Amino acid sequence: MNEKILVINPGSTSTKIALFDGETQLWNVSIEHALEDLSGFDTIIDQLDMRYNLVIQALHEKGYRPSDLAVVVSRGGPFARVESGAYEINEDMLETMKTNPIDQHASNIGMAIAHSIVKPQGIKAYIYDAVTMDEMLPIVRIVGLKEMARRGQGHNLNMRAAALKLCQDKGWNYNEKNLLVAHLGGGITFSLHSNGKTIDMISDDEGAFAPERAGGLPGFQLIDLCFDRGLSKKEALRMIQRKGGLISHLGTADSREVEKRIDEGDMEARLVYEAMALHVAKNLAKLSVVVNGKIDAVILTGGIACSEYFTTMIKNRIEFLAPVAILPGENEMDALAKGALRVLRGEEQSRVYKKN
Numbered sequence: 001m002n003e004k005i006l007v008i009n010p011g012s013t014s015t016k017i018a019l020f021d022g023e024t025q026l027w028n029v030s031i032e033h034a035l036e037d038l039s040g041f042d043t044i045i046d047q048l049d050m051r052y053n054l055v056i057q058a059l060h061e062k063g064y065r066p067s068d069l070a071v072v073v074s075r076g077g078p079f080a081r082v083e084s085g086a087y088e089i090n091e092d093m094l095e096t097m098k099t100n101p102i103d104q105h106a107s108n109i110g111m112a113i114a115h116s117i118v119k120p121q122g123i124k125a126y127i128y129d130a131v132t133m134d135e136m137l138p139i140v141r142i143v144g145l146k147e148m149a150r151r152g153q154g155h156n157l158n159m160r161a162a163a164l165k166l167c168q169d170k171g172w173n174y175n176e177k178n179l180l181v182a183h184l185g186g187g188i189t190f191s192l193h194s195n196g197k198t199i200d201m202i203s204d205d206e207g208a209f210a211p212e213r214a215g216g217l218p219g220f221q222l223i224d225l226c227f228d229r230g231l232s233k234k235e236a237l238r239m240i241q242r243k244g245g246l247i248s249h250l251g252t253a254d255s256r257e258v259e260k261r262i263d264e265g266d267m268e269a270r271l272v273y274e275a276m277a278l279h280v281a282k283n284l285a286k287l288s289v290v291v292n293g294k295i296d297a298v299i300l301t302g303g304i305a306c307s308e309y310f311t312t313m314i315k316n317r318i319e320f321l322a323p324v325a326i327l328p329g330e331n332e333m334d335a336l337a338k339g340a341l342r343v344l345r346g347e348e349q350s351r352v353y354k355k356n
Contacts, residue, residue, distance in 0.1 A: 002069075002070040003070055003341065004019060004064075005019070005073060005341060005344070006018075006019055006114075006117070007020065007072075007074075007333050007336045007337050008055065008072065008074040009107070009336065010051065010106050012106045014031060015030075015031045015033070017029050017031065017058060018333045020337040020341070023337075025334070027062055029058045029062070031055070044105070044106055044108055045097070045098050045112065048113065051109060052112075052113050052116050055113055056117070066120070067121055069117075069118075069123060070123065071118075071126065071343070072123070072125040072340075073114070073127070074110030074111050074113065074114040074336070075107045075127065075128075075131075075332065075336060076107070076111070076127030076130025076133070076157075077101070077105050077107030078130070079097040079102060080132065081151070081152070082132065082351075083134075084129055084133050084135060084156070084160060085339070085348060086339055086351065087126060087127050087130075087350060087351045087353050088124055088126055088350045089114055089125040089126060089127060092355040093111060094111060094115060095355060096355045097112070105131070110127075114126075124343075124350075126339070126340055129160050130156065130157075131153060131154075133152060133160075133198065134152030136152045136198070136200055137200065150206070152201045153189075153203045154183065154191060154203050155189050156191070156198070158183055158301055158330050158332060158335060159181040159183050159189070159299075159301065160191070160335075161335035161338070162181055162299050162331075163299060166297060166327065172296070174196060177194075177195075178192070178195075178291045178296050179192075180284050180287055181193065182280055182284055183301055184210075184300060184303065184305050185211075185304060185330060186303075187204035188204055188207060189201065189202060189203055189204050189207065190202040190284060192287040192290055194290075194291055200290050202283050202286070205240065208280045209275075210244075210245045210276070211254070211255060212242055212245055213244050213245050214239070214241075215244065215245065217240070245276070246258060250268070250269055255273075255310065256307075258273050259309055259310075274313060277310055277313035277317070284318050293321065295321045296322055297322050297324070297325055298318055298321060298324045300326050301327045301328065301329070301330075302329070302330055303330055305328035306328040311324075
């Protein structure tokens with residue numbers, strides 16, 4: 001059985017691709033896009049032909065053709081609210097991505113690249129665990145203003161992959177467990193997995209502060225700050241998305257640099273770093289009450305989960321809830337390949353997206 005899977009993961013200035021044969025990664029390439037090459041495109045979708053041609057060129061340089069593939073899988077961008085798992089890329093999905101996406105993010109174009117590759121071959125292309133995967137319970141969506149509601153958006157691909165891996169390692173049935181997951185990266189997000197669904201999440205604009213993100217902020221003070229400084233919407237978003245967290249307090253987003261300062265006796269760095277760990281633990285505990293505290297495991301994943309110093313601070317505060325598993329790294333390419341492989345082997349059924 002042919003199990004060659006091409007994985008596509010576009011970013012703002014790169015397109016990462018990898019070829020898997022079953023569970024084994026054969027190779028990976030990061031195609032870099034110079035800013036001057038991108039400046040001529042008004043929208044993300046306008047970059048399709050350029051990125052598609054570079055992907056095909058890289059595939060050929062590795063000695064492969066589209067006809068060698070069994071399936072193509074792309075990172076699922078924030079094009080629409082969807083459920084977990086695989087969705088076959090179809091015309092409705094592409095139309096929504098082009099005309100009415102939730103966000104014009106570079107990851108959206110991966111769907112169009114994948115579709116362009118498979119269409120002449122008569123094979124399938126999928127997305128898996130999209131950024132805007134949203135299975136939250138109705139009760140957890142409600143907030144104190146009727147005009148607003150909480151929505152699922154976060155590092156879904158890596159968090160759900162970590163949850164599935166822990167279950168596989170322990171011989172658990174994912175559909176029978178309650179798992180808390182924290183993704184620790186430039187932004188920090190959280191998810192609660194219960195009986196096979198991600199029933200609640202905390203996104204990086206409402207939870208813990210992170211290396212770059214400000215996280216949840218006191219509402220009155222935030223309103224005062226924006227008005228007092230006369231900030232535009234763009235300026236306010238940049239402040240909380242790119243200039244918050246460790247950058248705001250310590251001038252760096254590099255957790256390794258922060259730990260080096262702590263080792264050298266920097267007490268401010270120690271206090272801020274410990275506060276970030278406390279925020280992570282508090283948000284994990286906050287999610288636990290949705291299932292009455294009945295948690296089978298807590299999982300810490302993402303790049304900062306490589307730090308024993310940081311994860312130990314979280315573990316010491318949260319392990320009263322459940323055993324804590326450390327599954328470090330951002331394993332997006334592997335997670336995409338394994339999701340597609342489950343569909344290819346008939347272990348999981350893909351979903352069909354229909355635009356509203």
